[in-house]
Amino acid sequence: MAEENVIVTRGLTKRFGNKKKSIIAVDNLDLEVHRGEVFGFLGPNGSGKTTTIGMLLGLIWPTSGSIEFFGDGKSKPAKLLRKVGVVMDSPSFFSHLSGLNNLWYFAIITNCASRGDIDKAIEMVGLNERGKDKVRTYSMGMKQRLAVALSLMHDPELVIMDEPTNGLDPTGIIEFRETIRRLRENGKTVFISSHLLSEVEKVCSHVALINRGRILAKGSVGELLGKMKAIWFKVSDADGAICLLEGVEWIKSVKKKETGLVVAEAEEERAYEINKLLISNGIHVNEMKISEGSLEDFFLATIDAGETVK
Amino acid sequence: MIRLVLADLFQFLRRWLPYVLLLIMFLSLVNETDTAYYQLKCLYNDYPDLTYFDYAAALEHTDPNSLYVTIPYSGEITAPWLQLEGHNGEITIPRYTFNKLVLPHSVNHMFETMAMGYDFLLFIILAASFIGTGYRCGTLRQSLARGIRRTAYLGSKYITLVILALLFILAKIIFSLAVGMITTSTVIGGITWDFISMDTAGYLLSSMALITLILMVYASFTALFSIVLKSSIAGMIAGVLYLQIEVYTLRTFVINNALAANSLEWPVYTIGYNANYLLELISPNAIYGYGTYLNQSLTSATQSLLVLVGYCIVFIAMGFLIFRKQELSRE
Numbered sequence: 001m002a003e004e005n006v007i008v009t010r011g012l013t014k015r016f017g018n019k020k021k022s023i024i025a026v027d028n029l030d031l032e033v034h035r036g037e038v039f040g041f042l043g044p045n046g047s048g049k050t051t052t053i054g055m056l057l058g059l060i061w062p063t064s065g066s067i068e069f070f071g072d073g074k075s076k077p078a079k080l081l082r083k084v085g086v087v088m089d090s091p092s093f094f095s096h097l098s099g100l101n102n103l104w105y106f107a108i109i110t111n112c113a114s115r116g117d118i119d120k121a122i123e124m125v126g127l128n129e130r131g132k133d134k135v136r137t138y139s140m141g142m143k144q145r146l147a148v149a150l151s152l153m154h155d156p157e158l159v160i161m162d163e164p165t166n167g168l169d170p171t172g173i174i175e176f177r178e179t180i181r182r183l184r185e186n187g188k189t190v191f192i193s194s195h196l197l198s199e200v201e202k203v204c205s206h207v208a209l210i211n212r213g214r215i216l217a218k219g220s221v222g223e224l225l226g227k228m229k230a231i232w233f234k235v236s237d238a239d240g241a242i243c244l245l246e247g248v249e250w251i252k253s254v255k256k257k258e259t260g261l262v263v264a265e266a267e268e269e270r271a272y273e274i275n276k277l278l279i280s281n282g283i284h285v286n287e288m289k290i291s292e293g294s295l296e297d298f299f300l301a302t303i304d305a306g307e308t309v310k
Numbered sequence: 311m312i313r314l315v316l317a318d319l320f321q322f323l324r325r326w327l328p329y330v331l332l333l334i335m336f337l338s339l340v341n342e343t344d345t346a347y348y349q350l351k352c353l354y355n356d357y358p359d360l361t362y363f364d365y366a367a368a369l370e371h372t373d374p375n376s377l378y379v380t381i382p383y384s385g386e387i388t389a390p391w392l393q394l395e396g397h398n399g400e401i402t403i404p405r406y407t408f409n410k411l412v413l414p415h416s417v418n419h420m421f422e423t424m425a426m427g428y429d430f431l432l433f434i435i436l437a438a439s440f441i442g443t444g445y446r447c448g449t450l451r452q453s454l455a456r457g458i459r460r461t462a463y464l465g466s467k468y469i470t471l472v473i474l475a476l477l478f479i480l481a482k483i484i485f486s487l488a489v490g491m492i493t494t495s496t497v498i499g500g501i502t503w504d505f506i507s508m509d510t511a512g513y514l515l516s517s518m519a520l521i522t523l524i525l526m527v528y529a530s531f532t533a534l535f536s537i538v539l540k541s542s543i544a545g546m547i548a549g550v551l552y553l554q555i556e557v558y559t560l561r562t563f564v565i566n567n568a569l570a571a572n573s574l575e576w577p578v579y580t581i582g583y584n585a586n587y588l589l590e591l592i593s594p595n596a597i598y599g600y601g602t603y604l605n606q607s608l609t610s611a612t613q614s615l616l617v618l619v620g621y622c623i624v625f626i627a628m629g630f631l632i633f634r635k636q637e638l639s640r641e
Contacts, residue, residue, distance in 0.1 A: 092448025
């Protein structure tokens with residue numbers, strides 16, 4: 001059975017400025033997020049993540065390209081956004097209202113959450129004791145939790161989160177992970193933009209890497225990490241090994257870690273070739289280990305590769 | 311749309327700003343009343359036998375357009391300077407001396423004080439703050455991201471502003487009635503309620519409608535700048551600056567009668583000129599506005615209404631036009 005698309009963008013482009021001097025924030029972005037996925041949208045600062053989310057939410061007008069939610073290209077975007085929960089890049093609340101009253105305000109305007117839903121949402125994020133306090137007295141982490149409550153109180157089909165772990169303490173991050181897990185179990189689709197790669201790796205099923213407005217890689221986390229492995233070599237001459245391996249085309253990156261320790265990022269099957277190459281060049285290999293690559297390694301390697309290409 | 315308006319009233323009326331502005335408005339009215347009461351006390355000190363009823367009787371024989379009332383007086387005179395200079399058996403006092411304090415004229419006078427522009431100023435601050443909050447708090451982005459259409463969002467803001475303007479005027483009427491009840495009892499020794507009639511209700515409702523229109527012209531101007539510059543403060547500065555420049559320019563032209571002498575027509579198309587023309591209709595003999603000085607031949611009630619409605623439509627339409635195309639990235 002074909003996977004149901006929840007978000008599809010085709011050729012999505014955003015250009016800021018005029019014709020003479022313009023900056024491309026998002027360049028020809030093709031993205032597909034399927035139902036039930038927890039999709040991580042990763043990229044360094046200024047890579048175009050927030051602009052993309054702004055376009056998805058109708059806050060920023062695309063220069064060209066199209067956006068489709070829930071496979072429905074006919075309905076007005078505003079109508080479809082009713083089925084979306086959003087956690088903004090910065091918590092957006094009336095500071096003079098209490099947390100509960102802020103949720104109540106948005107419940108009134110959208111007419112899609114009852115008092116019971118609000119109470120349930122505020123309890124879920126652990127703010128029930130502070131719910132009646134003014135938002136101006138909240139810490140950043142509490143505001144972020146309130147934003148999560150706001151995004152979930154109307155039981156949305158899709159949740160879009162822009163840097164949702166900003167300002168959260170370790171406990172908050174664990175709770176956030178738990179929330180995502182629950183959403184995933186309930187069949188919700190989650191789209192997360194984050195720079196906390198280890199967090200994304202723990203909760204996401206799929207990721208897309210974006211840099212300078214362009215997608216550098218996308219796919220399931222297992223698929224992307226499976227391609228590259230970190231191969232560790234304890235060698236007699238680390239500098240010589242680095243010089244040698246840097247010239248090999250199929251090795252994505254080489255780094256010197258501690259004295260005599262070199263880590264090369266390459267396909268697992270080619271580890272023996274590296275070993276052979278080192279020995280044939282007079283570099284003794286004392287130890288070799290293959291470890292799972294992390295999303296962070298993959299991210300850095302992909303970004304580096306992207307920079308080199310450019 | 312109704313839900314948006316209700317939600318906006320729900321959140322805005324929980325802020326301290328509207329109440330601070332109302333308090334300032336009330337205090338300025340109390341200050342006005344206190345000054346009028348002090349002036350009346352001085353008059354009573356000079357003419358101890360003078361009563362409100364002497365004034366009321368004299369008013370019946372006074373030209374309705376006259377700013378002064380001449381009261382026959384043959385009682386005791388205590389002011390030393392009057393004893394020295396002699397007394398001709400008459401007292402000429404400004405018409406508002408009693409009217410400021412006695413119902414129903416005190417309500418009429420309350421509308422007149424609006425011509426001074428303080429209430430417009432307060433409403434400009436309120437409108438700028440109301441429109442700018444969405445940008446400042448980020449709740450505008452949050453609302454649109456939740457599927458609220460831009461036209462519905464801004465439309466509800468303007469409707470809420472009309473409701474706030476009506477509440478603003480209603481609060482002032484109720485407060486001025488309360489103050490009027492106290493001062494009437496003090497001046498006359500009791501209150502007669504015979505002024506309560508359909509005519510009075512009609513007068514109050516039509517006055518509320520006209521002042522709401524005037525407030526909405528200034529509010530929509532202010533809102534436009536709050537939208538363009540995405541800021542409450544920018545809207546406030548633009549609105550207050552415009553009001554002050556207009557007041558200064560019009561006072562210069564109108565009070566110096568330059569308007570009539572040089573047949574300058576451009577002030578007739580300003581907001582302030584038409585606002586004051588309508589206030590003159592609500593409160594004839596206005597002492598603070600330009601009413602007395604306005605060249606009545608240069609405009610009419612219909613023209614003034616049309617000019618103000620025209621401004622309102624243009625400002626609101628521009629607001630919609632800009633808001634619909636506006637990029638709402640994180641500032």
